[in-house]
Ligand SMILES: [Zn+2]
């Protein structure tokens with residue numbers, strides 16, 4: 001089979017083709033694993049973090065890719081879910097231990113043995129890949145291969161953030177930052193909570209326009225005060241100012257959920273302005289989102305089919321993976337980038 005492989009970590013502005021096309025034997029599914037013929041694999045910012053060494057694969061070479069859609073063409077010994085010939089998706093969670101306290105309470109995203117697809121195990125930038133059958137999810141028929149891929153990462157993580165908001169219909173919601181995850185979360189929120197006003201805070205007028213087209217009740221800049229205090233806000237920005245602004249915008253008992261893998265140090269000094277009365281008092285709370293669980297992926301796919309949620313995608317060939325990554329890093333075009341293999 002053909003695969004795109006990362007041999008060593010490097011900065012994308014220094015090495016423009018960090019992934020190398022290789023011919024290698026097809027993987028063989030072990031006990032409880034299935035073999036997928038990959039038809040599409042999404043390209044994610046996390047791959048740039050892997051390539052540039054911020055979350056490097058523990059072993060190299062490694063095949064990236066964690067938003068994988070494919071057909072199960074072979075089952076390993078002991079498979080019992082009957083996935084053969086089914087179209088399935090694979091997400092960031094490639095496996096978890098299944099035995100620790102987090103796994104046992106359904107928070108396998110926090111498992112100390114969490115293994116990430118395309119970082120800790122070979123992912124979907126390849127014709128074939130293997131994964132435990134319990135970590136492969138049938139894709140609803142209403143969703144095409146290409147449009148399913150962003151749902152497996154931005155969609156599922158966004159769904160998790162929305163769940164952690166513990167919102168009920170009618171409560172007001174906010175989104176600060178409006179990127180790949182934000183525009184999917186807005187559509188999920190509008191469907192799940194039809195009587196809730198969703199306010200979007202974004203620096204760019206183009207993003208604010210897009211949010212309004214998708215049904216945001218109000219849009220403003222990062223620090224603009226919303227028309228009324230909000231019951232929950234999801235932050236997807238890499239900065240700290242939006243965190244402070246969001247804490248201030250929360251109603252009593254309000255929840256801020258940070259859905260960002262890391263925060264940059266650039267404006268960290270604004271935290272010195274954290275004021276107990278303005279930002280925390282009256283039982284405001286703050287939490288973060290890490291990884292995804294299988295349940296998040298399954299529920300996101302089900303919800304996406306129901307809405308229906310059809311992310312905009314731009315397709316690239318497998319050999320164009322480097323080009324797709326560079327274009328993603330440049331951030332020029334709206335819509336998810338997807339490698340189309342079939
Ligand atoms: Zn991702």
Ligand SMILES: [Zn+2]
Pocket residue numbers: 096097098099100101102103104108111112113
């Ligand atoms: Zn575990």
